């Protein structure tokens with residue numbers, strides 16, 4: 001692993017002063033590769049904070065274009081980006097802010113056909129799509145590739161965070177299950193899907209969930225324990241954060257849990 005440069009020691013000096021963070025943590029981030037799927041209200045803060053924190057490689061995936069109605073919460077974009085592909089516009093902005101990060105935009109949607117190929121070289125995947133079908137595609141691909149997956153969603157004043165880590169064997173007592181354990185595909189959609197267009201979302205609520213995703217992502221990339229096996233539910237009107245535990249589901253078709261309920 002390369003030596004940390006003097007410039008990096010200055011740039012990250014406050015980070016390095018924090019408890020449990022070492023020069024080794026910084027090196028791990030520099031040599032890490034993360035995939036951000038969806039560059040909307042979640043993906044913009046996630047990508048911004050991961051690049052700023054020194055994550056070495058970011059792959060940004062989104063087939064959508066920037067719209068004027070996105071700007072209040074999709075903070076990497078301005079009026080000049082309207083009509084441009086979100087992954088490309090985000091990569092251009094982040095490369096200007098953080099030239100040391102290697103940022104690769106992919107202007108296409110993740111599907112069950114291309115998911116494993118798009119995610120294969122990563123250390124971590126962050127789902128910022130806020131779509132039920134996309135989360136299942138990413139959950140299945142991450143289980144096949146044994147990659148940790150940080151899932152976020154937000155609607156109106158509230159949001160949810162869930163971390164899935166398939167690096168633990170599904171048959172081990174330490175397995176924490178997966179997204180499909182919690183929301184089996186055959187039981188339909190758990191919440192209104194991709195609903196911010198229809199129901200609205202508060203920009204700071206989606207931004208806070210994005211930062212929580214970035215927080216968990218940095219912990220995982222630095223080799224620290226993340227908040228697996230739990231759903232974190234944030235309600236921003238009361239500023240309440242509720243933790244709900246969930247267990248691996250017997251017979252889950254994705255994580256293959258065969259043990260006890």
Ligand SMILES: [Zn+2]
Pocket residue numbers: 177178179180181182248249252253254255256257
């Ligand atoms: Zn499962």
